[in-house]
Amino acid sequence: MPSGTVLAPPALEARDLHKSYGAHRVLRGVDLTVAPGRLVAVVGENGAGKSTLLKALAGVLAADRGEVVHHGTLGYCPQEPVLNDSLTVEQHLRYFAAARRLPGLEHGHELVGRLGYEKYLGTAAGELSGGTRQKLNLTLALLHDPDVLLLDEPYQGFDWETYLRFWELTEELRSHGRAVVVITHLVFERERFDLLADLVDGRLVTRATGATEAEEARHADV
Numbered sequence: 001m002p003s004g005t006v007l008a009p010p011a012l013e014a015r016d017l018h019k020s021y022g023a024h025r026v027l028r029g030v031d032l033t034v035a036p037g038r039l040v041a042v043v044g045e046n047g048a049g050k051s052t053l054l055k056a057l058a059g060v061l062a063a064d065r066g067e068v069v070h071h072g073t074l075g076y077c078p079q080e081p082v083l084n085d086s087l088t089v090e091q092h093l094r095y096f097a098a099a100r101r102l103p104g105l106e107h108g109h110e111l112v113g114r115l116g117y118e119k120y121l122g123t124a125a126g127e128l129s130g131g132t133r134q135k136l137n138l139t140l141a142l143l144h145d146p147d148v149l150l151l152d153e154p155y156q157g158f159d160w161e162t163y164l165r166f167w168e169l170t171e172e173l174r175s176h177g178r179a180v181v182v183i184t185h186l187v188f189e190r191e192r193f194d195l196l197a198d199l200v201d202g203r204l205v206t207r208a209t210g211a212t213e214a215e216e217a218r219h220a221d222v
């Protein structure tokens with residue numbers, strides 16, 4: 001490392017996380033450190049415990065043991081959208097903005113525009129298609145521009161155009177120093193990430209990708 005390099009504190013740190021459902025030991029000592037501006041993929045077989053891990057990182061599920069520390073604000077996009085079917089898209093933006101004490105709806109409207117579903121602003125969530133519900137789910141997680149983002153298969157049901165827009169948005173967030181953790185099943189997109197974290201037997205095995213090595217080489221040149 002070049003002299004004078006200042007390491008930023010991690011945006012997210014999990015140490016020795018354990019979680020069981022009855023006798024089923026799902027997480028068995030997960031460690032994970034994510035620096036600001038890093039994009040991390042959590043991969044693993046069906047039932048490996050990826051969603052359980054993300055819930056524990058988000059604090060919506062209490063781990064049995066271990067610790068999670070995040071610096072700054074947190075956004076969590078669960079696999080199943082938590083929406084009120086009788087409220088419109090616009091009303092969701094309004095309620096979540098009020099809950100987050102945001103000054104206005106500009107950022108919400110910008111996200112709706114970027115994900116391409118403005119025409120549904122006045123539609124009740126219960127009448128939206130699965131993909132559009134997922135867009136709203138993602139919008140609500142991003143609404144307050146969180147420092148740490150936890151996304152559980154965020155593009156399920158997206159059409160190709162929206163999928164590409166999702167990646168544009170995510171890469172922009174990364175370049176603005178946001179730490180992003182994404183659960184993914186798609187092997188072909190692995191090169192987009194800085195770090196692959198494979199959940200095996202309740203623990204994470206991490207592996208840097210070409211993206212990280214290239215970036216570290218750039219830093220080493222400075």
Ligand SMILES: Nc1ncnc2c1ncn2[C@@H]1O[C@H](COP(=O)(O)OP(=O)(O)OP(=O)(O)O)[C@@H](O)[C@H]1O
Nearest residue numbers: 021022024026044045046047048049050051052053
């Ligand atoms: N609330 C629960 N009660 C009991 N068992 C659960 C509960 N939630 C998850 N499990 C079990 O824990 C294991 C891990 O589930 P989890 O949903 O975290 O896996 P996953 O890696 O996200 O799976 P997938 O790739 O299919 O989404 C599975 O065997 C699942 O059946």
